Amino acid sequence: MITNSDRTFTSTPWRRIFCSLFLVAAAAVFVAAVASSKAGGSTRRGEAIPHRVGGNPVNVANKIAPWVMDHTANGQQAEFFVVLADQADLSPAAHLATKTAKSRFVFETLRNKAKTSQAPILQWLRERNIEHQSFYIVNAVLVRGTSQIAEALAVRADVARIEGNPLIHNNLPQPDSAEQAPATPGERPAAIEPGITYTHAPDVWAQGFTGQNIVVASAATGVRWTHNALKPHCRGWDGTTADHDYNWHDSIHDSVGNPCGNDSPEPCDDQAHGTHTTGTMVGDDGAGNQIGMAPGAKWIGCRNMDANTGTPARYIECMQWFLAPTRIDGSDPDPTKAPDITNNSWHCPPEEGCSFDTLQAAVEAQAAAGIMMMSAAQNAGPACSTVQNPPGIYEATYSVGALNTGTDTIASFSSRGPVTADGSGRIKPDITAPGTGTRSCTNASDTSYANFSGTSMATPHIAGAMALLWSAHPNLQHQLTASRDALNNTAVFISSTDCGDAGPPNNVYGWGRVDILAAVNSIPFQSGLLYGSTGGLNSAGGGRLWLIDVTNQSETLIGDTGFDRLGGIAFDSNGTLYGVSGASAAQGTLMTIDPTNGTPTVIGLLSDPNAAVDGLRFNSQGVLDGGSFNNSLGVGQLLTIDPSNAQVLTSLTLVGSGNSFCPGIAFDSLDVLYGSRGNSNGRTEDLDLIDQVTGVLVPIGPMEAVISDIAFAPDGTLYGCSPTGELYAIDPVTGIKTLLFNTGIAQLSGLAAAPASPTPTPTPTATPTATPTPTATPTATPSATPTATPSVTPSVTPTATPRATPRPRPTPHPRPTPP
Secondary structure: OOOOOOOOOOOOHHHHHHHHHHHHHHHHHHHHHHHOOOOEOOOOOOOOOEOOOOOOOOOHHHHEOHHHHHHOHHHOOEEEEEEEOOOOOOHHHHHOOOHHHHHHHHHHHHHHHHHHHOHHHHHHHHHOOOOEEEEOOOOEEEEEEOHHHHHHHHOOOOEEEEEEOOOEEOOOOOOOEEEEOOOOHHHOOOOOOHHHHHOOHHHHHOOOOOOOOOEEEEEEOEOOOOOOOOHHHEOOEOOOOEOOOOOEEEOOOOOOOOOOOOOOOOOOEOOOHHHHHHHHHHOEOOOOOEOOOOOOOEEEEEEOOEOOEEOHHHHHHHHHHHHOOOOOOOOOOOHHHOOOEEEEOOOOOHHHOOOOOOOHHHHHHHHHOOOEEEEEOOOOOOOOOOOOOOOOOOOOOEEEEEEOOOOOOEOOOOOOOOOOOOOOOOOOOOEEEEOOOEEEEOOOOOOEEEEEOOHHHHHHHHHHHHHHHHHHOHHHOOOHHHHHHHHHHHOEOOOOOOOOOOOOOEOOOEOOEOOHHHHHHOOOOOOOEEEEEEOOOHHHOOOEEEEEEOOOOEEEEEEEOOOOOEEEEEEOOOOOEEEEEOOOOOOOEEEEEOOOOOOEEEEEEOOOOOEEEEEEEEOOOOOEEEEEEEOOOOEEEEEEEOOOOOOEEEEEEOEOOOOOEEEEEEEOOOOOEEEEEOOOOOOOOOEEEEOOOOOEEEEOOOOOOOOOEEEEOOOOOEEEEOOOOEEEEEOOOOOOEEEEEEOOOOOEEEEEEOOOOOOOOOOOOOOOOOOOOOOOOOOOOOOOOOOOOOOOOOOOOOOOOOOOOOOOOOOOOOOOOOO
């Protein structure tokens, strides 16, 4: 239903003549399209599905989809999308480092583009009282009208094409068996559901990661939010009251006889499918029904099907709402409340009038905003090229095939690749998960459960697995390609040549059966926490220790050491935090600092009174290095320092440093040493490679900011900070900096990544931990240009480009055992 009033054109003689000529031309194009395999899109049973040739602004027939021509013939009215030619450029979102920044940019860019480019068409429609609804996620207007209206719009230069809005019938899984949760505690299920166990999710729970801080979204038939296994995990439920603003949307506006009605103000499920899939993502009633992969995550929902019937408009409306959730009345969209992951077990087949590219822009907009879209591979197997309908065909969706639960055998109904609908030959599915006999909650009552089978059941296993991965590794959150790679490269590979090469990946199992424990353990732990210290006089805020939460963009004052100019901080391998104060104003003091309260324990004064140490870092051998500016010589120096007594053991002049060496220092995983420069005295670089034998500096990148210290996180991300409080992610290859946020910490001079442990706040002993006595020359001796390529840039760009060749499967990195 479109809310605006409807009034069609008056049929004039010239328009009837034009329409007749148009239909003749359209029929010719239609016949040519059927005859040409290139004009045809998907091949469900070997036949070509015709669609417009497209693109030519002077050829009206090429711009109108056949479904629209068919359903507006003979004076009929139908709903169709008017897709504008001017589409927003979302590529800059790839360079934004946080979900908040990505979401806001994508939302504002799309909405502004729609506002400016749709204005002439909307005015034209309003003047004629034609029903319409504006969408910004695809820059299109949904119109209800006749063929004359479609023709008039198609001839406009600002219109790219006219797409249909057909009713789409989904053959949703039916219950294998149903039950009510027993009232007697002794009769309740005693074990976790076998599909959950087979993915190794409980082993991830044992490490303390259950999906906390992650929001998953259901796009389906709705959700029975009061179900005992779902209510505690609803984002809008605080344990006492429910607030469905920003947590629920209903895109069903014109149903007749639906038990949920239209525009339901609270979550409702009219068919059970959405309740069941949401349960597999997060369900747990606390009484033995452990049905969900990520019970620590929260869920929100959007109903995009009337029972089993969807439309492109309903699908797109939910995707747009996920991009910027609103209040129940549709007001005040807020992209910061967007979900992290969406679960989609529905399809939009071309044979029912859904062109292969109708939904593509909306899907890719979600990806640009950092939303991971999971999609069922569909249930049209076992033939090859049966992954043929949006959204499962798209590169931007993570498509899931179904296994016979408890085995590594593909379910007979699970669709196979390669994708032929868009001519890409893309390998699908991407990954597989248990999908038969899956027990989860239903909409029958607050205690009802049933077993369903389908790729719809496999998909929420992967949505929940991704929630577990992101709760364990927040640094991966919204890095979509890296996150998919983590699951793909640790999956249990299952070879098959049934539909092409054996892989990995292949067109039957994708990369294989998901193993979420292996994925979590393959990545060096990164807490997303940094410690910072402040320079300057203690009376003016110097000498303070701060905790910086990168993920949530927040900072917390831990404590005051009482010292002036706390220039450098560093953790040793045992989690003891060291700091050095004084800088150029006084002889430096080496100390340990309790990272829980900032209390210092003095080790001693540095033995060289001219060493103004502002950078401090341990290498992998336990050697403590200091980046220093020598006050008497006027040059930068690299010092080795005995951490047990503050004796300066060696000093190395940094060639070419002059008086611009700040100096922050950081070792990467190979003990390659980087240094930062912070003075604005005309130097053209602020990041260097440091040769630890010759002291030669090799500049990296342009002078873009004053960087007071740098630190590598356990995952390889290089962070840098400025004296004015900015925190950057720095590409160690190019030196290019991405501003993450301004911490607001004045005189931010020292930076240290939290230790690689699931408990990122260490508790050191009162005295320094014993450290190996360093030799005169540091152990690591890289050349001026390191042989190993430095760590990758932390921002990962979502891509819609098909992968031409399979990625290599890397050897998982070792990960510390959680306490």
